[in-house]
Amino acid sequence: MDRAIEKILATIWLPFDGLEVLIAEYLPGQRVAALAAFGLYALIILAGGLMAIGSRNLVRAMLGLVLTFFGVAGMYLLLASPFLAFMQVLIYVGAVCVLIFFAIMLTRNTSEGEESRLPGPGTAIYGLLAFALPLAVLVPLIVRHAPKLQETAYGQTETRLLGQGLITGDVFSFELISIILLVAMAGAVFLAWRRPEPAAGAAGRGPAER
């Protein structure tokens, strides 16, 4: 009986096994604290996600998104990569959310519009499908291939390794991402660009010139 329970528990914890080993290695005797932190971050992520999809108010939804980003940053910290965690906060909370807020303010913000109605049963089914499909693909994969984590010293050389990896081994994908971003930016400028109409005079100036 005991063995069976142990086995079930081991199966449940399989994906997080590497994590536990990693934490037990560097924080001896703190396994419980680490698991509690993991649970807390998972709760924060879920609560933020629920807030983001559940609230009628767009700014509150954005706040939920911020909460989720913080939870993910906490997960990165738990995975012994503070660089990624701080970058997550810097880019997603400091820049992306602020830009989202800008977009919210530029659009009409009403809570009575068509979008604010509760979704019907059809939409709910589609939503459930969209939720279940990635789950069905990912969960067996994760369970079968338990994460092979390398044991690195906590936060010692991680930033240096990351930088060296980006400019040596993975330089091609790194540059490719930059080009994609550049194309997206050029496209945005092209879409927003209004050619100055000679007849309209000063009032017809394009947004880029203002």
Place this chain on the structure above:
Amino acid sequence: MMDLSIANFAQIIVACLLIIGLMVGNAVVMVYIERKACGFIQRRPGPYEVGPRGTIQAVCDSMKLLGKQIFIPGNVDWLLFFLAPILAFFPVLLLFLPIPFGKFLTGMRVDEGILLILAFSGIGVISNILAGWSSNNKYGLLGAARAVSQAVAYEIPMIMALLSVIFLSGTLNLSEIVERQGSWPWQWNIVCQPLAFFIYLVSLVGETNRAPFDLPEAESELTAGFHTEYSGMGFALFFLSEYANMLLVSFVCATFFLGGYKGPFLDGFWWMFIKAYLIMVFIVWIRWTFPRVRFDQLLNINWKWLLPLSIINLWVTAVVLRFV
């Protein structure tokens, strides 16, 4: 970095308490300095009634602020309305933790110290926009919109300027950056990176929403900008965090460019405080000397001058480090 032993935990708690004390004391001292300096520049005495030379005026003002009624306007989003001042105040506490006040006087030794500061100072912007948006006020919303575009713009040259110093030092750890600099002024980073220092100084004023870049709370146009509807402790928290943010960027500036806690004789936290407060006095001096810029001027200064200059500076630094 983060072995969570009891001793480290206690250290962080003690550091947080000291930082709260520092923030409150800083606000009181800075209000006095600011009003006196403003009076001197505008040829009037400034506060002089309460206490010797008006020194207790700021304390009385804060007592008055504590006793004020918290007024909530109608139809506000109460959750965000109460959350915004809290979000403005508490992250600042975290930002002071990795600052090396002395050789051993650091709240928390973090390898990515400067990254932590840059990352979590973004929450300040979020609190500003939440305050402006939730208070159901046109002035507040306009102030929030200005805060957003200003913060997004000035963060970039700021990071670029800091990045050239990071290139020089080869580390993100604030204590190590200080260790790489010498005790004498000509051994400080400002000698190798004068342009980065200048760029940082300008974007520091922009980032802390101080005049001449105080567009988000321009009194003559927007009443008080994003914190128009706040009174009592809500306003006090915004006020505290604004002065604490000023102090923080001054500390970072002293750490990166002016040799941190090192001085010509007797290294210690006093050098750090002397340098930081000199920068603060400089910010106050700028505020009462220059008129407020227009919003398009503000953004043009940033995108057309500071950003290209900082990129060129970074590029030259990288090339020099690689080939010289």
